[in-house]
Amino acid sequence: MENQVWDSLLLSRSILTMEAKHDYGEINNGAIGIKDGHIAWIGSQTELSQPYSQLANTIIDYGHHFLSPALIDCHTHLIYGGQRANEFALRLAGKTYAEIALAGGGINATVHATRTASDDDLFRIASQRLLNLQREGVGCVEIKSGYGLDTDTELRLLRIARSLQDHSQIKIITTYLGAHALPPEYPSADEYIDFICREILPKIATEHLADAVDVFCEHIGFTLMQTEQVFKTARRLGLAIKCHAEQLSDIGASQLAAKYQALSVDHLEFLSEAGVKAIAQSGTVAVLLPGAFYMLQETQKPPIALLRKHQVPMAIATDMNPGTSPVGSLLLMLNMACIFFGLTPYEALAGVTKHAAKALGLEKTHGTLQPGKVADIAVWDIKDPAELAYYIGFNPCIQLIKAGKKICN
Numbered sequence: 229m230e231n232q233v234w235d236s237l238l239l240s241r242s243i244l245t246m247e248a249k250h251d252y253g254e255i256n257n258g259a260i261g262i263k264d265g266h267i268a269w270i271g272s273q274t275e276l277s278q279p280y281s282q283l284a285n286t287i288i289d290y291g292h293h294f295l296s297p298a299l300i301d302c303h304t305h306l307i308y309g310g311q312r313a314n315e316f317a318l319r320l321a322g323k324t325y326a327e328i329a330l331a332g333g334g335i336n337a338t339v340h341a342t343r344t345a346s347d348d349d350l351f352r353i354a355s356q357r358l359l360n361l362q363r364e365g366v367g368c369v370e371i372k373s374g375y376g377l378d379t380d381t382e383l384r385l386l387r388i389a390r391s392l393q394d395h396s397q398i399k400i401i402t403t404y405l406g407a408h409a410l411p412p413e414y415p416s417a418d419e420y421i422d423f424i425c426r427e428i429l430p431k432i433a434t435e436h437l438a439d440a441v442d443v444f445c446e447h448i449g450f451t452l453m454q455t456e457q458v459f460k461t462a463r464r465l466g467l468a469i470k471c472h473a474e475q476l477s478d479i480g481a482s483q484l485a486a487k488y489q490a491l492s493v494d495h496l497e498f499l500s501e502a503g504v505k506a507i508a509q510s511g512t513v514a515v516l517l518p519g520a521f522y523m524l525q526e527t528q529k530p531p532i533a534l535l536r537k538h539q540v541p542m543a544i545a546t547d548m549n550p551g552t553s554p555v556g557s558l559l560l561m562l563n564m565a566c567i568f569f570g571l572t573p574y575e576a577l578a579g580v581t582k583h584a585a586k587a588l589g590l591e592k593t594h595g596t597l598q599p600g601k602v603a604d605i606a607v608w609d610i611k612d613p614a615e616l617a618y619y620i621g622f623n624p625c626i627q628l629i630k631a632g633k634k635i636c637n
């Protein structure tokens with residue numbers, strides 16, 4: 229260590245490494261040496277020899293500010309056209325989902341708006357949504373397709389998601405969610421699933437457009453059998469698996485996802501203990517989405533005590549989408565996960581750092597501050613890590629560092 233010269237050396241009163249199993253892994257008066265965008269060394273300032281100028285080309289002293297891993301939003305539907313504020317108003321005026329859908333609203337309205345939007349418009353709107361997250365210290369975002377449903381638009385959405393990575397500073401993971409809803413032009417779900425498996429998934433795999441495949445497995449979505457057909461095809465093509473599971477009922481989607489070693493199962497309000505045991509065994513992450521829980525005014529909560537008992541890692545995400553979770557703040561989700569689901573502030577932060585990284589298959593490179601990992605770091609103006617889950621509508625992030633480079637906030 230003593231002979232090497234790092235590109236930069238960060239100093240701070242407190243570094244939340246998030247590498248410990250049950251706490252923040254805090255280093256008081258800590259230091260991080262960064263080389264080639266990665267963490268080369270991390271520890272206490274007392275372990276370093278003086279003067280620091282011999283250790284690194286640039287020294288940045290963050291003083292009393294806290295450092296943590298950059299946040300990760302591991303479940304979003306961030307690229308879509310239009311918005312559904314009109315439906316929000318209709319629902320408040322007493323209209324039901326079914327009445328709104330019959331009048332041309334619901335997911336079909338977003339599908340229509342997305343299909344007719346230009347690439348430029350979709351890119352511009354998505355960039356703005358990403359920027360909102362970035363300002364809160366988010367350095368990595370998963371983006372699902374699923375508002376195109378036809379081949380052209382779905383591939384277009386995935387290409388735009390990929391291009392966002394080239395044009396923004398944020399790392400993007402893409403997920404194909406063709407099995408989100410039945411497209412209006414398809415009479416039968418079986419035929420649509422056949423089409424996805426035969427036509428779209430091989431194209432996506434060949435062009436490397438998606439990192440994972442997701443299915444909305446629910447009585448108002450796709451059946452277990454249809455879901456398994458997609459999972460089998462995804463596995464054959466080498467794509468990772470995720471699943472919208474047990475949001476509205478317990479149909480065993482989590483057990484099925486566990487059988488295919490899914491990276492994550494998401495929502496989980498109706499998850500049973502059998503489901504919890506299955507995902508504990510497969511190492512699958514439970515992704516909690518308190519924004520959708522809130523907007524839908526759900527009363528059934530995910531089984532947090534069982535997830536803890538079986539040591540299932542819990543992640544938290546915005547589920548940013550125009551229908552059930554028009555949420556642009558990941559920090560707000562920390563607060564909601566604590567208030568609605570009873571997570572501790574530590575569990576909430578773990579849910580948007582190390583567990584969110586695991587939900588995206590990135591646990592070897594992201595999610596904690598450890599030697600060898602990418603130097604994605606958020607800088608916070610706080611005095612206690614619980615503040616990150618405590619505040620509502622305050623943003624204490626003063627800087628995001630991506631791969632060792634400062635990004636203006």
Ligand SMILES: [Zn+2]
Pocket residue numbers: 303305472547
């Ligand atoms: Zn979702």
